[in-house]
Amino acid sequence: MITYVASRAIQFVLALIVASVVVFALMSILPGNAAQVALGTNATPDAVAALEAQYGLDQPPIIRYVNWVVGMLGGDFGTSYVTGAAITPVIVGSVQVTAILVIAAIVLAIVIAVPLGTFAALEQRNWIGVTISALSQIGIAVPNFLAAIILVIIFSLTLGWFPSQGWMAPVEGFGGFLLRLVLPVVSLALVQAAILTRYVRSAVLDVMREDYIRTARAKGLTRTKALFVHGLRNAAIPVITVAGVQLATLLVGAVIIEQIFVIPGIGSELVRAVANRDLVTVQGIVMVLVLLVLIINLIVDVLYPIVDPRIRNAS
Amino acid sequence: MSEIPGTTSAGDASVDRGSRTKLRLNASMIIGAILILLIVALALVSFVWTPYGPSAVDPAARLQPSSPEHPFGTDKFGRDTLTWIMYGARITLMVGIVAVGIAVLIGTPIGIIAAVFAQYPWGVWLSAVIMRANDILLAFPALLLAIVFAAVYQPGTGPAMVAVGIAAIPGFARVARSGTMQVLGSEYVRAAKASNRTAPAIAIVHVLPNIAGMVIVQASVAFAISVLAEAGLSFLGLGTQAPVPSWGRMLQESQQFLSTQPLLALWPGLFIALAVLGFNLLGDGLRDRFDPKMEARGNG
Numbered sequence: 233m234i235t236y237v238a239s240r241a242i243q244f245v246l247a248l249i250v251a252s253v254v255v256f257a258l259m260s261i262l263p264g265n266a267a268q269v270a271l272g273t274n275a276t277p278d279a280v281a282a283l284e285a286q287y288g289l290d291q292p293p294i295i296r297y298v299n300w301v302v303g304m305l306g307g308d309f310g311t312s313y314v315t316g317a318a319i320t321p322v323i324v325g326s327v328q329v330t331a332i333l334v335i336a337a338i339v340l341a342i343v344i345a346v347p348l349g350t351f352a353a354l355e356q357r358n359w360i361g362v363t364i365s366a367l368s369q370i371g372i373a374v375p376n377f378l379a380a381i382i383l384v385i386i387f388s389l390t391l392g393w394f395p396s397q398g399w400m401a402p403v404e405g406f407g408g409f410l411l412r413l414v415l416p417v418v419s420l421a422l423v424q425a426a427i428l429t430r431y432v433r434s435a436v437l438d439v440m441r442e443d444y445i446r447t448a449r450a451k452g453l454t455r456t457k458a459l460f461v462h463g464l465r466n467a468a469i470p471v472i473t474v475a476g477v478q479l480a481t482l483l484v485g486a487v488i489i490e491q492i493f494v495i496p497g498i499g500s501e502l503v504r505a506v507a508n509r510d511l512v513t514v515q516g517i518v519m520v521l522v523l524l525v526l527i528i529n530l531i532v533d534v535l536y537p538i539v540d541p542r543i544r545n546a547s
Numbered sequence: 548m549s550e551i552p553g554t555t556s557a558g559d560a561s562v563d564r565g566s567r568t569k570l571r572l573n574a575s576m577i578i579g580a581i582l583i584l585l586i587v588a589l590a591l592v593s594f595v596w597t598p599y600g601p602s603a604v605d606p607a608a609r610l611q612p613s614s615p616e617h618p619f620g621t622d623k624f625g626r627d628t629l630t631w632i633m634y635g636a637r638i639t640l641m642v643g644i645v646a647v648g649i650a651v652l653i654g655t656p657i658g659i660i661a662a663v664f665a666q667y668p669w670g671v672w673l674s675a676v677i678m679r680a681n682d683i684l685l686a687f688p689a690l691l692l693a694i695v696f697a698a699v700y701q702p703g704t705g706p707a708m709v710a711v712g713i714a715a716i717p718g719f720a721r722v723a724r725s726g727t728m729q730v731l732g733s734e735y736v737r738a739a740k741a742s743n744r745t746a747p748a749i750a751i752v753h754v755l756p757n758i759a760g761m762v763i764v765q766a767s768v769a770f771a772i773s774v775l776a777e778a779g780l781s782f783l784g785l786g787t788q789a790p791v792p793s794w795g796r797m798l799q800e801s802q803q804f805l806s807t808q809p810l811l812a813l814w815p816g817l818f819i820a821l822a823v824l825g826f827n828l829l830g831d832g833l834r835d836r837f838d839p840k841m842e843a844r845g846n847g
Contacts, residue, residue: 243679243682246679246683247679247682247683247686250680250683251683251686251687255695258695258699259698259699369824369827369828369831370820370824372823372824372827373771373820373821373823373824373827374816374820374823375775375778375779375819375820375823377778377779377782377798378798378812378816378819378820381798381801381802381805381812381816382812382816384805385805385809385812389805389806389809396805480686480688481688484688484690484691485690487690487694487783488690488779488782488783491782491783492802502694503694503783503784503785505698506694506697506698506702506785507784509698511698511699514694514695514698518691518694518695521691522686522687522691525686525687525688526686529686
């Protein structure tokens with residue numbers, strides 16, 4: 233178990249290093265360079281040279297890379313060439329907003345998907361089960377931004393229940409915060425719930441065919457009871473993996489949802505930085521997103537053996 | 548990371564020896580194929596005929612609802628929405644074809660090579676390195692990679708296609724690797740080895756035909772993802788640029804008219820969803836066909 237966790241941790245660090253090199257290389261090996269990009273194509277060579285000197289861009293790439301990484305390790309993502317402001321506060325502030333959205337969305341997705349998927353599996357041959365499967369197939373095909381637009385048309389523009397955009401921090405007013413949270417979170421969660429429902433259904437179907445369920449049934453348990461007592465824990469294994477992957481997907485999916493609802497999350501900052509040609513900020517935000525994705529993967533990997541003794545004993 | 552959300556990877560599918568037998572049809576496959584054919588037909592017809600020109604503006608007929616003259620209504624400049632949907636189908640399909648093409652052509656050989664290397668004592672570590680690199684790439688979601696590309700290069704359809712393609716490589720590498728591993732362990736490959744066939748010959752004669760089914764399933768799934776990614780990027784303004792018609796951008800531009808003309812959002816949204824649904828269903832249907840394990844489960 234300890235070796236297993238250690239090997240995953242080493243993989244995590246390696247992946248992070250490789251990712252940082254790739255992100256840095258992509259941003260540095262530019263036609264032109266960051267200073268040129270920030271100033272635009274009309275900038276004079278002198279102005280470019282001055283900006284390069286100001287931010288140390290005239291140094292060799294290796295040194296710039298090391299400086300960048302060392303800075304990040306100390307929590308300093310550097311200074312934007314475009315706005316001249318420090319990047320770290322921007323990232324810290326916006327990532328909290330995104331975290332609220334994403335965590336609320338995955339929780340909602342699980343709350344919807346686990347009962348629905350289990351039900352769809354138990355009622356597999358029934359019209360209810362078939363309907364749930366069909367609906368989840370359609371749900372998967374609806375991109376979150378389309379879900380958002382439909383929800384805005386219905387619940388904001390027509391019924392007037394929720395604001396169509398905007399954000400309020402919980403400390404500014406909890407009611408207002410919740411009111412503005414509903415539509416973005418539901419738009420993010422619906423698609424993931426549809427995907428998760430299918431995994432839950434297939435995981436439960438797999439489990440129902442296991443010998444231990446048959447044994448439990450033979451001992452007199454009903455199908456549902458056998459599933460709840462013996463099956464759900466095993467069905468949880470693939471579901472946890474998928475939910476982890478989904479959490480990562482949601483982080484990126486939130487980029488679009490934040491744009492639609494004008495939410496000051498990390499996705500909005502990323503899109504703004506791209507539009508401003510603010511490469512240092514893009515670089516920092518992408519690294520944070522990759523870091524979060526890798527952390528989520530690591531947690532899923534470590535949770536695995538805890539839920540599944542077969543993996544624990546094998547390693 | 549084992550699977551791409553929104554999809555089920557074909558990675559664990561066992562090799563179906565009978566993949567070259569007659570293709571049996573199922574409901575998912577038929578509905579999926581019909582939806583895809585509809586989109587393909589829209590794109591093809593747009594080359595010879597559209598109701599109006601893509602840039603034909605009619606200020607008198609702005610933001611119209613559906614009518615005999617404009618079946619899908621008109622946008623803020625009075626342009627015909629049906630025409631734009633037809634043109635948009637081209638971009639959607641082109642991005643999918645190029646992105647999936649990149650991923651198949653690079654990912655599949657990587658997976659096969661990784662599996663073949665793992666057969667030799669000297670290649671085990673190399674195989675492990677390849678697959679680890681693959682896992683790292685998997686940590687980059689398509690949309691994020693595409694946003695990075697849009698930041699580094701100019702935002703546009705080209706960088707979007709390449710980025711989505713690169714992000715899809717790991718899926719194909721995994722599928723190809725697990726399929727190849729199974730083929731290489733089979734009796735007939737051992738027989739081929741015994742008769743001194745070289746590794747490349749074995750890969751081409753025995754491996755490729757046997758993993759083709761799984762690769763096709765993965766391609767269908769990756770196509771659905773690329774449709775979503777292109778739409779999302781264009782929605783953010785980082786994909787297909789004006790004035791080229793794209794469903795994602797139509798949806799984005801419709802946002803300001805949600806209260807006056809919600810139809811404007813409905814049409815591109817509907818077609819994005821239909822395209823994704825079509826490729827997902829086709830992938831599901833093909834998986835049922837190629838993976839015997841799934842058949843016992845019904846339409847799992």
